[in-house]
Amino acid sequence: MDKIRQTHIIDAPKSYMVIEEIFPSNEEYLPKVDKDEMDLIKNNKELESSYPIIMKWLHNPRTRNFIIIRENNFTLTFSCWRQIMGLNHLISTYFLTIGFDDGKNGKDEEIQKLVAEKRRRHYPCHPRCLRHPPAACVYFNFAQQQPPTPNLESTSMAHSLNFFLSTSTSPEFTHSCSKPMLQNPHRFVSLTKFSRKSVVLVSASADNGLGGLGLSAVTADYGSDNGSTIEVDAVTEAELKENGFRSTRRTKLVCTIGPATCGFEQLEALAVGGMNVARINMCHGTRDWHKAVIQKVRRLNEEKGYAVAIMMDTEGSEIHMGDLGGASSAKAEDGEVWTFSVRAYEALRPERCITVNYDGFAEDVRVGDELLVDGGMVRFEVIEKIGPDVKCLCTDPGLLLPRANLTFWRDGSLVRERNAMLPTISSKDWLDIDFGIAQGVDFIAVSFVKSAEVINHLKSYIKARSRDGVIAVISKIESIDSLKNLEEIIQASDGAMVARGDLGAQIPLEQVPLAQQKIVEVCRQLNKPVIVASQLLESMIEYPTPTRAEVADVSEAVRQRADALMLSGESAMGQFPDKALTVLRSVSLRIEKWWREEKRHEVMDLPDIASSFSDSISEEICNSAAKMANNLEVDALFVYTKNGHMASLLSRSRPDCPIFAFTTDTLVRRRLNLQWGLIPFRLDFSDDMETNVNKTFSLLKARGMIKSGDLVIAVSDMLQSIQVMNVP
Numbered sequence: 114m115d116k117i118r119q120t121h122i123i124d125a126p127k128s129y130m131v132i133e134e135i136f137p138s139n140e141e142y143l144p145k146v147d148k149d150e151m152d153l154i155k156n157n158k159e160l161e162s163s164y165p166i167i168m169k170w171l172h173n174p175r176t177r178n179f180i181i182i183r184e185n186n187f188t189l190t191f192s193c194w195r196q197i198m199g200l201n202h203l204i205s206t207y208f209l210t211i212g213f214d215d216g217k218n219g220k221d222e223e224i225q226k227l228v229a230e231k232r233r234r235h236y237p238c239h240p241r242c243l244r245h246p247p248a249a250c251v252y253f254n255f256a257q258q259q260p261p262t263p264n265l266e267s268t269s270m271a272h273s274l275n276f277f278l279s280t281s282t283s284p285e286f287t288h289s290c291s292k293p294m295l296q297n298p299h300r301f302v303s304l305t306k307f308s309r310k311s312v313v314l315v316s317a318s319a320d321n322g323l324g325g326l327g328l329s330a331v332t333a334d335y336g337s338d339n340g341s342t343i344e345v346d347a348v349t350e351a352e353l354k355e356n357g358f359r360s361t362r363r364t365k366l367v368c369t370i371g372p373a374t375c376g377f378e379q380l381e382a383l384a385v386g387g388m389n390v391a392r393i394n395m396c397h398g399t400r401d402w403h404k405a406v407i408q409k410v411r412r413l414n415e416e417k418g419y420a421v422a423i424m425m426d427t428e429g430s431e432i433h434m435g436d437l438g439g440a441s442s443a444k445a446e447d448g449e450v451w452t453f454s455v456r457a458y459e460a461l462r463p464e465r466c467i468t469v470n471y472d473g474f475a476e477d478v479r480v481g482d483e484l485l486v487d488g489g490m491v492r493f494e495v496i497e498k499i500g501p502d503v504k505c506l507c508t509d510p511g512l513l514l515p516r517a518n519l520t521f522w523r524d525g526s527l528v529r530e531r532n533a534m535l536p537t538i539s540s541k542d543w544l545d546i547d548f549g550i551a552q553g554v555d556f557i558a559v560s561f562v563k564s565a566e567v568i569n570h571l572k573s574y575i576k577a578r579s580r581d582g583v584i585a586v587i588s589k590i591e592s593i594d595s596l597k598n599l600e601e602i603i604q605a606s607d608g609a610m611v612a613r614g615d616l617g618a619q620i621p622l623e624q625v626p627l628a629q630q631k632i633v634e635v636c637r638q639l640n641k642p643v644i645v646a647s648q649l650l651e652s653m654i655e656y657p658t659p660t661r662a663e664v665a666d667v668s669e670a671v672r673q674r675a676d677a678l679m680l681s682g683e684s685a686m687g688q689f690p691d692k693a694l695t696v697l698r699s700v701s702l703r704i705e706k707w708w709r710e711e712k713r714h715e716v717m718d719l720p721d722i723a724s725s726f727s728d729s730i731s732e733e734i735c736n737s738a739a740k741m742a743n744n745l746e747v748d749a750l751f752v753y754t755k756n757g758h759m760a761s762l763l764s765r766s767r768p769d770c771p772i773f774a775f776t777t778d779t780l781v782r783r784r785l786n787l788q789w790g791l792i793p794f795r796l797d798f799s800d801d802m803e804t805n806v807n808k809t810f811s812l813l814k815a816r817g818m819i820k821s822g823d824l825v826i827a828v829s830d831m832l833q834s835i836q837v838m839n840v841p
C-alpha cells in the first residue's frame with residue numbers, strides 16, 4: 114500500500130513571527146537553506162510571501178513536516194520527529210519552534226540562550242540524541258511590527274517541554290508556571306478555525322527519549338481492510354450507525370444484579386439497555402448464585418460482542434440485619450417492640466425478631482440509644498438489653514428490608530466503639546475476594562474502606578494471586594473514616610464509589626450532596642473513575658416512572674460528570690429494571706447534550722498527576738488532544754492503548770466528542786467500559802500507528818461506524834502520538 118504524503122501549509126496568517134529550527138548534527142536532516150532565502154524571509158513583511166521558501170524546506174523529502182500558523186497572534190511551538198509513524202530509529206529529531214518576537218526588544222539572543230540551555234539539559238538524557246546531538250540552530254525573525262510578545266518563561270517552558278501549543282491574545286501575556294498555555298481555553302481559540310479539510314499528524318514520544326510534538330500533513334490512500342476484525346458491542350454499533358458520534362452516551366451505567374435480573378434474557382435486556390458494568394453484591398446470595406450470573410454475563414459478551422464488565426462488591430464489616438426468613442420485607446409500625454438479637458436461630462425465628470450480624474452488638478448498645486435502619490428509613494429506641502437480645506421500640510415506622518444496614522446513635526452522634534474497630538475486609542470478604550479472583554471479575558469494590566493501607570494490601574494480594582493481576586480495586590466511600598482519608602484512599606485505589614446509602618447513615622443527609630461533589634472532584638483530579646450509587650431511582654423499585662426529584666438527582670450526577678451511575682435495588686429486585694435503566698440512559702443523554710449545546714467548559718483545574726517525565730508527556734498529549742478536539746470540533750478521539758492509561762487520561766478531560774479506545778486486550782476493554790466517554794473496542798494493532806489508523810478507518814468504515822470526511826484525532830500510548838485527520 115503506497116502512501117502519498119504531501120506537505121503544505123494550511124492557512125496563511127498575516128503574521129510576523131520568529132521561526133526557529135534546530136536540527137541534529139547529522140547534516141542529512143538539514144533542509145538546504147541558503148543565505149538569499151534567509152534574507153528574503155527576514156525582509157518580508159507578510160509571512161505569506163515567505164511561503165514558497167518555507168514550502169521548499171518542508172518539501173525536503175526527509176522533512177515532511179507541516180506548519181499550521183493562524184492569525185497574527187498565534188504561537189505554535191512543537192517538535193517534529195521526522196519519522197512519526199512508528200519507525201523506531203527516531204534519530205531524525207528535527208524540531209521546529211515557532212514563536213513570537215516583537216523584533217525590537219532583543220529577545221533573539223535570549224531565546225537562543227534558552228535553546229542552548231534546553232539542549233544542555235535535555236538532550237544528554239536521550240540515548241539516541243547523545244549520538245545525534247542537535248548542532249545547528251537557524252533563527253529567522255519575521256517580526257518587525259507589533260505582534261504580541263510572549264515572555265521568556267513561556268518560551269523556555271515550550272523549549273523544555275518540547276510541547277507547546279497556544280494562541281496568545283494579549284501583549285502582556287505572562288506565564289510563570291510550567292504549562293499554562295494548554296490549560297487556558299481562551300488562548301486556544303484561533304485553532305477552531307482550522308481547516309477541516311486538512312490532515313495533520315502530530316506525534317510525540319517520551320518512552321524513546323524523544324519527547325516532542327510534531328505536525329505533519331498527510332494525505333493517504335488508506336487501502337483496504339487487511340482481514341482483521343474489530344470488536345464492539347452491537348448497541349454501540351447501532352447507535353453510531355443511526356445517530357453518529359455525538360449521540361453516544363458518555364456516562365456509564367452500572368446495574369446491580371439480583372433476583373429480578375439474573376436470567377440470561379434479563380441480563381441481555383440490560384446490556385441492550387446500556388449496562389456497562391454488572392455489579393454483584395456479596396452481601397446477598399450465595400457464591401454459586403453469583404458464579405452463575407458471572408457465567409451468563411461472560412456468555413453474553415462472547416456470543417453477542419458486549420464488553421459488560423463484572424464488579425464484585427464485598428460485604429465488608431458493616432453491621433446489618435439478617436435476612437427476613439425469605440420475606441422480601443417486613444413492616445415495623447409505630448410503638449411496636451422488636452427484638453434485635455445476635456443469636457443464631459436454628460428453628461423459626463419469633464415474630465418481630467431480627468438477627469444482627471455483629472456479635473458485639475448487644476454489648477456495644479446502651480439503653481436509650483437510637484437504632485437506625487438504612488440511615489433512618491426506620492428508627493427504634495433501645496429500651497432493654499437481655500443477654501444477646503436487645504429490645505427496641507419503633508419510633509419511626511417503615512419497611513425493613515433483608516440485610517438492611519444498622520447504625521446506632523447516642524446523644525446525636527454515631528456510636529463508634531468496638532464496631533469501629535472491625536476490619537475493613539472480613540474473613541468472609543477474603544473468601545469472596547478469592548472467589549472473585551478465581552472468577553476473573555474485572556472490579557472488586559471494597560465496602561467501608563477506612564484507609565489507603567487496606568487498599569494497598571488488597572492490591573498486592575490480587576497481584577500475587579490473579580493470573581494477570583489486573584482486577585481494579587474500587588473503594589466505596591461510605592463512612593466518616595473514608596471521608597477523612599479521602600485523597601489517600603482514592604490515590605491508592607483504581608476508582609471509587611459514592612455509596613450514598615451507607616454514607617447517608619453515617620453523616621447528616623444534607624451533607625451527602627456535598628460529599629458526593631467532593632468525591633467526584635477528587636476522583637477526576639486523580640484520574641480515577643467514580644460511580645455515583647444508591648437511591649438514584651429508588652421509587653422505581655415499585656413504580657414504572659421516577660419522581661421528578663429522582664430525575665433531578667440523576668441529572669446532577671451527570672452534570673458533575675461522574676464516570677458512572679449505579680442502580681441498586683431498582684435493577685436487583687425492582688419491578689422495572691429495564692425502565693429504570695432507560696431513565697438513567699435518557700437523562701444522561703439529555704444532560705450531556707445540553708452541556709455540549711451550551712458549550713460549557715470545565716472550570717475544574719486538573720493538576721499534574723504524572724510521576725515520571727514520560728507520564729507527563731502522556732498527560733500533556735491527552736490534555737491537549739482533548740482541548741484540540743473541542744476547539745477543532747472533531748467528531749471523535751481515537752486512542753490506541755495497551756493498558757488503558759492514555760484512554761483514561763483522555764476521559765479525564767471530558768472532551769465534547771466520544772473517545773474510541775482501541776485495545777488489544779479484552780480485559781482492558783472491559784475495564785475501560787466504566788470510564789466516562791470511552792467506547793472500548795478490541796482490535797489487534799501494532800506499534801506502527803499509520804497502519805493502525807488505516808486499518809481502523811477501513812474496518813470502521815466497512816461497518817458503517819464512520820464515514821469519509823469525519824474528523825478525528827488519534828493518540829497512542831505506544832508512541833505517545835497525536836494525529837488529527839479526516840477519514841478518507
Ligand SMILES: Nc1ncnc2c1ncn2[C@@H]1O[C@H](COP(=O)(O)OP(=O)(O)O)[C@@H](O)[C@H]1O
Nearest residue numbers: 369370371372394396397398516681682685686
Ligand atoms: N444477589 C442478590 N440476591 C438477593 N437479593 C439481592 C441480591 N442483590 C441485591 N439484592 C436485593 O437488592 C437490594 C439492593 O441491592 P444492593 O444495593 O446491592 O444491596 P444493599 O443496599 O442491601 O447492600 C438488596 O437490599 C437486596 O434486597
Ligand SMILES: C=C(OP(=O)(O)O)C(=O)O
Nearest residue numbers: 612613614615616646647
Ligand atoms: C452502594 C452501597 O453499598 P451497599 O449496596 O453494599 O450497601 C451504598 O451503601 O450506597
